[in-house]
Amino acid sequence: MSEHERAAERIEASRGDLVALSHFVHEHPELGYEEFLSSDAVASAAEAAGLSVERGIAGLPTAFRATAGSGSLHVTFCAEFDALPDVGHACGHNIIAASSLGAAIGLAEVADDLDLRVTLLGTPSEEGGGGKIDLLDAGYFDDAHAAMMIHPFPTERLDATCLAVDHFDVIFSGKEAHAAAAPWEGRNALDALTISQVALALLRQQLQPGDLIHGIVTEGGSAANIIPNRAVGRFMARSLDLSRLAELRLRVNACFEAGALATGTTLEIEELGHPFSHMVSDQGILAHYRDAAEALGRDFRLDDEGAAKPSISTDMANVSLVVPSIHPMLMIPTHGAVNHQAAFTAACVTPAADQAVIDGALALAATAISVAKDDELREQLMSRS
Numbered sequence: 321m322s323e324h325e326r327a328a329e330r331i332e333a334s335r336g337d338l339v340a341l342s343h344f345v346h347e348h349p350e351l352g353y354e355e356f357l358s359s360d361a362v363a364s365a366a367e368a369a370g371l372s373v374e375r376g377i378a379g380l381p382t383a384f385r386a387t388a389g390s391g392s393l394h395v396t397f398c399a400e401f402d403a404l405p406d407v408g409h410a411c412g413h414n415i416i417a418a419s420s421l422g423a424a425i426g427l428a429e430v431a432d433d434l435d436l437r438v439t440l441l442g443t444p445s446e447e448g449g450g451g452k453i454d455l456l457d458a459g460y461f462d463d464a465h466a467a468m469m470i471h472p473f474p475t476e477r478l479d480a481t482c483l484a485v486d487h488f489d490v491i492f493s494g495k496e497a498h499a500a501a502a503p504w505e506g507r508n509a510l511d512a513l514t515i516s517q518v519a520l521a522l523l524r525q526q527l528q529p530g531d532l533i534h535g536i537v538t539e540g541g542s543a544a545n546i547i548p549n550r551a552v553g554r555f556m557a558r559s560l561d562l563s564r565l566a567e568l569r570l571r572v573n574a575c576f577e578a579g580a581l582a583t584g585t586t587l588e589i590e591e592l593g594h595p596f597s598h599m600v601s602d603q604g605i606l607a608h609y610r611d612a613a614e615a616l617g618r619d620f621r622l623d624d625e626g627a628a629k630p631s632i633s634t635d636m637a638n639v640s641l642v643v644p645s646i647h648p649m650l651m652i653p654t655h656g657a658v659n660h661q662a663a664f665t666a667a668c669v670t671p672a673a674d675q676a677v678i679d680g681a682l683a684l685a686a687t688a689i690s691v692a693k694d695d696e697l698r699e700q701l702m703s704r705s
Contacts, residue, residue: 323433323693327426327685331678334369334425338418338681339674341365345414346669349403352445352593355382358401359442362417366440369425378458383451384442385460386424389431393698395688396439396464396643397423398636400446410665412472412652413446415677419650420469422681427688434692439464443635448487450594452635456642464643465701466605466691469636470680472668473649474658476613477630478606478623480649482599483530483558484565485633487592489538490516490576494585496549506547507584510540513551516579523571530560531568532631554592558633561598599637602644604697605687609646612686616679618651632659644701646687652676 321329331338345358359375359382366386367373373386382401399420400413424440431438441460444451455461473480492513497506520533527533535555541548557572559565573589580587610620636647653672657663667673691697 323430323689324686327429327689328682330429331422331426331681331685334422335678337365338422338677341421342414342418342674342677343669345401345417346409349408351405352402352447352449352451353380353382355401355444358417359384359444362399362401362421362442365421366424371424371428371440378455378460380444380451380454382442382444383455386440388424388428388438389436391431391435391437393435393692393702394437394439394463394465395427395691396441396461396467397684398441398443398452398467398469398639400443400469402445402447404447404660407660407662408665409668410660410662411447412659412664412668412673414668415472415652415673415680416469418677419680419684422677423468423684423688426681426685430689434689436688436692445593446635448593450596450635450638453594453638456639461639461643465704466602466688467639467643467645468605468684468687470648470650470684472652472673472676473630474651474654475622475649476618476620476651477649478610478620479599479601479629479647480632481629482637482647483532483560483631483633484562484598484637485556485558485596486565486569487556489590489592490553490555491588491590492551492580492585493588494547494549494583497547499545499547503547507549508547509551509583509585510548512579512583512585512587513537513540513553515582516576519575519578520572523575527568528564531564532558533572562595565595594635594638596633596635597637597641599634599640599647601640601646604700605644605646605691606648608690608694609648609683609687612683612690613648613679615686616682618679618683644704650676650680
């Protein structure tokens with residue numbers, strides 16, 4: 321039996337456990353760095369499958385490392401498991417966690433025969449915090465030769481346009497006053513935020529292609545007859561790379577400064593998590609992924625037709641600038657829903673989504689096996705370390 325067949329057989333034998341794990345994570349949505357139930361469930365499943373597990377790595381309670389094999393080529397799979405506020409697992413991180421675990425289990429079955437070392441990293445807080453960047457900074461990708469994961473999406477794509485992104489809060493502080501009896505005594509923090517949003521809206525007409533700004537108001541006052549002394553907004557700014565993003569932030573920050581100046585309030589900008597970079601997919605690894613996915617019946621005609629790539633942001637992008645990486649989009653049927661919608665959340669626990677867990681695991685494991693057996697690519701990857 322070939323290595324591909326043995327790995328696939330091991331994954332298929334784990335089908336029930338992998339699907340159950342996906343459903344458990346989906347049923348227990350937890351926000352970034354607070355994924356205690358989900359992280360423990362994935363780590364415990366890795367232990368039960370025979371991998372050696374270290375919990376709480378890099379000082380992060382919900383990060384873990386699970387390993388198998390001791391070979392010279394080191395392949396890392398990334399498991400995400402954080403959810404979004406209100407809509408839960410509307411980005412399918414339950415599928416990501418289970419598929420990456422399945423890939424690690426399958427690859428561990430043949431690691432010794434292929435001179436491989438396999439790592440499954442539990443990476444917290446992809447939705448804004450950047451757990452992979454925490455692990456990158458702490459050295460957990462230092463000796464990896466390749467890093468891989470899949471991401472659920474409404475269409476099948478080899479990769480996406482990953483935009484660099486900043487996450488930040490803006491806090492305006494003013495002075496409360498009676499809105500009818502003495503409004504002139506107040507300094508309206510909500511007005512400052514409103515002026516800033518108008519300035520941002522006007523700025524948008526002059527943004528370069530690939531630049532995006534979006535945000536919400538999280539605090540805006542307590543009563544209509546009280547001049548708000550505090551207003552808070554949460555924003556994201558995106559651009560094609562970190563250099564362009566830094567230029568964009570100068571203009572974005574000026575919009576908030578204008579709001580403070582116009583209203584006599586003070587402004588604080590609080591950066592949230594790490595900046596996410598643009599992504600560079602490794603084309604050699606991606607070619608093997610395509611072969612593996614097509615063998616499972618996956619179809620990449622949109623890529624072949626040159627269809628516009630979807631725009632996303634991910635902390636896997638930061639990893640890709642250090643370790644040869646792939647982050648393909650794995651199609652699940654969503655009936656028109658897109659990521660970050662409640663209908664997408666529902667689509668992540670259908671029978672088709674359950675099959676996507678297995679397909680993702682099979683494709684990732686097969687990709688790693690093919691990379692290990694591709695002498696030229698293997699030598700190229702190992703020469704980078």
